[in-house]
Amino acid sequence: MMDNEVLKALHERRSVRKYKPEQITDEELLTVLEAGTYAPTGMGYQDPWIVAVQNPEIIAQLVRMNAEVMGVTSNPYYDAPTIVLVFGSHPDKWRNAVQDGSLVLGNMMLAAHSIGLGSCWINREREMFDTPEGKELMKRLGVSTDLVGIGALSLGYPSAPARPAKPRKENYYRIVK
Numbered sequence: 001m002m003d004n005e006v007l008k009a010l011h012e013r014r015s016v017r018k019y020k021p022e023q024i025t026d027e028e029l030l031t032v033l034e035a036g037t038y039a040p041t042g043m044g045y046q047d048p049w050i051v052a053v054q055n056p057e058i059i060a061q062l063v064r065m066n067a068e069v070m071g072v073t074s075n076p077y078y079d080a081p082t083i084v085l086v087f088g089s090h091p092d093k094w095r096n097a098v099q100d101g102s103l104v105l106g107n108m109m110l111a112a113h114s115i116g117l118g119s120c121w122i123n124r125e126r127e128m129f130d131t132p133e134g135k136e137l138m139k140r141l142g143v144s145t146d147l148v149g150i151g152a153l154s155l156g157y158p159s160a161p162a163r164p165a166k167p168r169k170e171n172y173y174r175i176v177k
Helices: 005-012 026-037 056-070 097-114 125-129 132-141
Strands: 049-053 082-088 118-122 148-156
Touching (some): 005 097, 026 097, 056 125, 082 097, 082 125, 097 118, 125 148
Antiparallel strands (some): 049 082, 082 148
16 A cells, blocks of 8 residues: 555545544534535535534434334434534536535545544434425524435544454456456
8 A cells, every 4th residue: 555644544444433522623623514515516516505513402312212113212413513414406407516525524524534533324314304394403503405415423532442454355447457
């Protein structure tokens, strides 16, 4: 492997599912959010909307809503002190919405890792924000109810070291010349 910090981060980043309770700094949060804004988007459209939530009341609501979709009582955001939501246009209106939002989430995960934060991609935001409660929450968060939930990140300081990467499957990629 080439000696390169970006490639090193790609190899080392792991999903974090246990966080320290302390909140991340504003500088750390802004660093992660800005990295999301530099993700490539179809035709440079910059369709995704990013909302960072640190309000305990709203976090509790997000936890409950996500757990209900999952059918569990545990915390799907793993007790992270910050939840970052990504929204995008309805795919019927912008065909690249899910892809663009996914790239934003990926950039933010790598940025978080690079500055010592942990993150984990969380699903079910589409289902959460398709509900009447979700639409009301979107209004409170200041985003259009015409958007759809793409995904979220749990974000915070890891409370344990990351596990090593699983071995990559054989024949993961092919080269055709």
